[in-house]
Amino acid sequence: METRxxxxxxxxxxxxxxxxxxxxxxxxxxxxxxFFRVLEKxxxxxxxxxxxxxxxxxxxxxQAETMMRFMKKERGSxxxxxxxxxPEAVLFGVRPCDARxxxxxxxxxxxxxxxxxxxxxxxxxxxxxxxxxxxxxxxTCFCTSMGGHPFSSDGADVLLVDMGDDWLxxxxxxxxxxxxxxxxxxxxxxxxxxxxxxxxxKQAAAEITTSxxxxxxxxxxxxxxxxPFWDSVHVGCLACGTCTYLCPTCHxxxxxxxxxxxxxxxxxSWDSCMYWLFTRETSGHNPRPSQKERWRQRFxxxxxxxxxNYDAIACVGCGRCVRYCPVNIDIRKxxxxxxxx
Amino acid sequence: xxxxxxxxxxxxxxxxxxxxxxxxxxxxxxxLPYQAAPCIITEPEEADRxxxxxxxxxxxxxxxxxxxxxxxxxxxxxxxxxxxKKVVGVIARGCTTRSIVIHLQERQYERNEVxxxxxxxxxxxxxxxxxxxxxxxxxxxxxxxxxxxKVETAQGSKSxxxxxxxSDSCLTCRYNNPVISDINVGEPAPxxxxxxxxxxxxxxxxxxxxxxxxxxxxxxxxxIRCYACRNTCxxxxxxxxFVEQSQPRWVGVSVDESDTQVFQIMRIFHQAGRCVxxxxxxxxxxxxxxxxxxxxKLDKDGFDLFEHRAGESLEDPPPLGAxxxxxxxxxxxxP
Numbered sequence: 014m015e016t017r018x019x020x021x022x023x024x025x026x027x028x029x030x031x032x033x034x035x036x037x038x039x040x041x042x043x044x045x046x047x048f049f050r051v052l053e054k055x056x057x058x059x060x061x062x063x064x065x066x067x068x069x070x071x072x073x074x075x076q077a078e079t080m081m082r083f084m085k086k087e088r089g090s091x092x093x094x095x096x097x098x099x100p101e102a103v104l105f106g107v108r109p110c111d112a113r114x115x116x117x118x119x120x121x122x123x124x125x126x127x128x129x130x131x132x133x134x135x136x137x138x139x140x141x142x143x144x145x146x147x148x149x150x151x152x153t154c155f156c157t158s159m160g161g162h163p164f165s166s167d168g169a170d171v172l173l174v175d176m177g178d179d180w181l182x183x184x185x186x187x188x189x190x191x192x193x194x195x196x197x198x199x200x201x202x203x204x205x206x207x208x209x210x211x212x213x214x215k216q217a218a219a220e221i222t223t224s225x226x227x228x229x230x231x232x233x234x235x236x237x238x239x240x241p242f243w244d245s246v247h248v249g250c251l252a253c254g255t256c257t258y259l260c261p262t263c264h265x266x267x268x269x270x271x272x273x274x275x276x277x278x279x280x281x282s283w284d285s286c287m288y289w290l291f292t293r294e295t296s297g298h299n300p301r302p303s304q305k306e307r308w309r310q311r312f313x314x315x316x317x318x319x320x321x322n323y324d325a326i327a328c329v330g331c332g333r334c335v336r337y338c339p340v341n342i343d344i345r346k347x348x349x350x351x352x353x354x
Numbered sequence: 355x356x357x358x359x360x361x362x363x364x365x366x367x368x369x370x371x372x373x374x375x376x377x378x379x380x381x382x383x384x385x386l387p388y389q390a391a392p393c394i395i396t397e398p399e400e401a402d403r404x405x406x407x408x409x410x411x412x413x414x415x416x417x418x419x420x421x422x423x424x425x426x427x428x429x430x431x432x433x434x435x436x437x438x439k440k441v442v443g444v445i446a447r448g449c450t451t452r453s454i455v456i457h458l459q460e461r462q463y464e465r466n467e468v469x470x471x472x473x474x475x476x477x478x479x480x481x482x483x484x485x486x487x488x489x490x491x492x493x494x495x496x497x498x499x500x501x502x503x504k505v506e507t508a509q510g511s512k513s514x515x516x517x518x519x520x521s522d523s524c525l526t527c528r529y530n531n532p533v534i535s536d537i538n539v540g541e542p543a544p545x546x547x548x549x550x551x552x553x554x555x556x557x558x559x560x561x562x563x564x565x566x567x568x569x570x571x572x573x574x575x576x577x578i579r580c581y582a583c584r585n586t587c588x589x590x591x592x593x594x595x596f597v598e599q600s601q602p603r604w605v606g607v608s609v610d611e612s613d614t615q616v617f618q619i620m621r622i623f624h625q626a627g628r629c630v631x632x633x634x635x636x637x638x639x640x641x642x643x644x645x646x647x648x649x650x651k652l653d654k655d656g657f658d659l660f661e662h663r664a665g666e667s668l669e670d671p672p673p674l675g676a677x678x679x680x681x682x683x684x685x686x687x688x689p
Contacts, residue, residue: 045482045642063490066640076578077608151492153386249392249417253582255640269607282607285580290598303424339582339638340412341384341391 015184016207017199019173024180027196028058028105036102038072040065049106060173060180063150064108064331068261070118072104073135076258077282080131080268085275095278097130102139103192110156110329112143112168114261120323121264131281140188143169147213149221153332155345157218158225161329164214174210181210225345226352227316227326233351234317238309242354246347247308249340254285256334256342257311262327265291286310312347358473359406361539362445365471367401369537375443375469379417381410387496388481392417404445407498408516411478413632415453415588418442422463423591442468447475448529449632452665453588455534456628459665459672462591472535474543477524479503479516480633482642487514522646523633526551533666552654558647570615570648576641577614583635583645584621589628596620622648627656627673630665659685 019027031037032052039058040047046066052058082093115136122132146154146163156163166172170189174181181202184190193199257263267284270277284291286307293299301307319327328344335343362380369375382393382403390409394417395401425440446454451470458465484493484503491507498504502513517525524530528548532538558566581597584590597605597617604620606613622645629649636646656662659682660673 045486063492075609077610152494248394251412251416251582251585251638253585253638254578254580255582255638258578258580259640267607271606271608280606280608282609288581335386337640339586339640341386341389343385346385 015190015193016202017182017184017193018176018202018206019180019182019196019199021175021178021180024060024173025058028052028060028103031103031195032058036100037105038069038102039105049104052105058105060106060144061175062106064111064333065106066259066333066337068114068259068331068333069104069107069111070114070261070264072102072139073115073132074118074122074264074266077280078131080279080281082276082278083270083272084277097134099134099138102135103142104139105142107141107143107169108146108150108331109143109163109165109167109169109172110154110159110161110331111261112141113156113161113165113329114331115141115168117262117319117323117325117327117329118264120319120325140170140192141168142171142173142189142192145172145174145214145217147175147217149217151332151336152223153335153345154221155223155225155330155332157221157330158223159227159326159328159330162214163217163221164210174213176206176209176213179206181206223345225330225348227328227348228320230348230351231317231320233354234313237354238313240354242351243305243309246312247304247342250287250304250308250342251340252287252289252304252307253339254283254287255337255339256344257285257287258283259333259337261329261331261333262315286314308342312344315344316348358540359404362406362471362473363401363404365537365539366395366404366443366445367398369443369469369471370396370401371398375441377421377440378443378445378471379414379421380404380445381406381414384409388479388484388493394421406445406473408477408479408503408520409496410447411481411521411634411637412586413450413453413588413630413634414444414446415450415457416586416591416634418444418454418468419457419462419588419591422467439464439467441466444468444470445473446470446532446535447473448527448531448533449475449523449630450588451532451534452529452630453632455665455668456589456630456672457591458668459675470532470535470537472532472538474532474540475524475527475530476543477516477520477527477530477546478633478637479519480521480637483519483521484514487519488512521633521637522554523631523636527631528663529630529666534668552650554647555650555654559651571611573644573647574615574618575611576643577618578641579609579614579617580640582638582640583643586634586638587621587625588632588634589625589630590621618643618645618648622652625649626652627660627662627675628664629653 037052038049039052040062041050041056047062048067049065049069079095081095084091122129149163166185170186172183265284266281269280292301315327366378377394377396379394381390383405384391390405421442429437491509493505495506501516503516505512526548527546530546531542605616656673662673
């Protein structure tokens with residue numbers, strides 16, 4: 014594995030330089046918050062921040078995208094595939110938890126039976142640059158409980174580690190190597206730096222004090238779909254989409270046709286299991302009639318069904334849903350409470 | 355504040371053990387030090403879960419409406435003569451009681467279906483302002499000490515004047531004591547500062563159209579259509595919101611900016627004469643959209659045109675629900 018050193022003060026400039034001829038997504042400050050955005054000329058990419066409010070999944074799986082267009086012709090109709098001309102891109106500044114979300118989303122969108130062309134094209138053409146969490150930014154971080162690590166390179170093509178004066182850049186994949194070559198002649202890191210990094214990684218993991226049960230509670234979930242425990246989880250839930258929309262691994266979507274006169278388009282857009290419309294059937298029947306069933310679904314999907322399907326928990330422990338839930342429904346507590354049952 | 359909390363628990367325990375309410379809506383300590391979460395308790399032993407502190411923010415009238423309507427729905431297949439009423443108790447500050455007044459005026463439920471435990475209010479903390487005051491540091495522990503909030507962060511402890519981080523709605527609140535109640539706890543709270551209530555709106559109204567439009571579009575661009583604002587709003591109780599109707603579909607499902615604007619404009623206009631400025635929509639918004647500016651404009655119009663303040667009293671009919679030959683009509687003009 015190639016390792017390089019990048020002078021601390023040079024990194025933002027390098028990213029901005031890259032953005033001159035490449036599509037770059039990077040975290041930027043907007044009013045009170047940090048968001049991943051397409052980096053434009055007058056924007057400053059951040060390298061030192063907690064985490065972005067929006068999840069980076071948005072670039073591979075946008076909130077809404079056109080799948081195809083259709084037109085009514087004199088005889089019959091015409092369908093037009095929306096061309097996949099997505100350019101090569103760089104996604105900069107992803108935290109290791111969020112980078113792991115791509116490994117999980119790949120299970121869904123890169124399934125051997127069905128390969129999602131929209132997600133996959135963007136995914137394959139994008140190089141992901143992760144930033145290790147030398148000090149995990151929030152008390153709500155729990156990546157280590159979900160199979161992640163503040164220095165994990167899962168899902169990343171390049172992992173950057175803040176070594177004080179320099180960024181240590183580790184190439185994880187060929188894509189990452191190509192990107193670093195593009196950044197110019199960078200000095201190699203010596204063994205002392207690498208040893209120091211190993212030490213920092215241990216410390217960073219030790220800074221995460223929250224422990225959330227993951228696969229340990231799976232046997233309970235397998236048996237207790239109807240347990241009275243589920244009567245209390247959702248109390249207070251506003252049924253808004255904040256948790257699912259900010260979640261880096263939530264990936265449920267809806268497909269809708271929008272038409273005007275003789276033309277229209279088919280749209281894929283995010284859906285949320287928190288919404289009452291999510292499973293409502295044409296007849297009016299809803300198999301998940303109340304927020305109780307919807308919350309059980311959200312939890313079960315992450316901690317049971319996804320494990321059944323892909324042997325992984327569909328949560329990376331970023332803590333967004335914990336921090337931003339307007340009524341403080343805490344997925345960590347739900348898992349911890351289940352472990353006590 | 356601790357005294358109020360103690361009394362609240364006492365009253366809640368009494369109401370539940372005497373079976374005067376079937377459920378009681380209040381706040382409990384959240385899992386984060388800067389959160390008080392809405393909770394619903396049904397047993398007297400649970401009364402000690404209740405808390406009262408400046409983190410109690412969202413308007414609980416929404417839950418009163420939800421609980422009563424869920425109960426009614428569960429009885430749709432019960433013979434009318436066998437149907438029961440569900441009585442819901444609620445811990446209510448001024449704005450919450452005003453929302454209940456609106457529910458009652460709009461005939462959502464009967465007065466005897468709700469038991470209001472009125473609480474004097476000195477305002478709640480806007481989490482965005484708290485984070486701004488901490489300059490990005492994360493609060494690890496919070497404690498109210500007099501008129502300050504003592505916050506522990508990884509960078510050390512900091513004392514912040516609560517007044518400086520109160521929600522904008524609270525700073526200019528005119529009704530921080532309950533307007534109706536069945537039980538009152540604590541002494542009435544001293545008034546806030548409603549004189550400058552419309553200063554922001556006045557300044558905004560005086561801007562040129564293009565600047566106002568630019569501000570509106572900038573704010574709406576932040577919206578991710580999670581509907582937290584609508585879902586926390588006690589005045590947004592439509593069984594099916596127009597954004598979710600599909601025959602016809604009024605609003606597109608994509609993230610087209612005009613669709614988001616239509617949602618927000620429609621929601622805001624539906625609040626004419628019905629917004630109590632509780633600030634819940636602003637507080638729950640994960641994106642920090644300034645909804646208050648636009649809602650407050652309607653509130654101002656309601657007062658200027660009809661001398662009406664939403665939910666102020668049961669006797670004062672809502673402007674759009676009453677007709678008077680003295681209604682102003684000088685805004686109607688020939689095109």
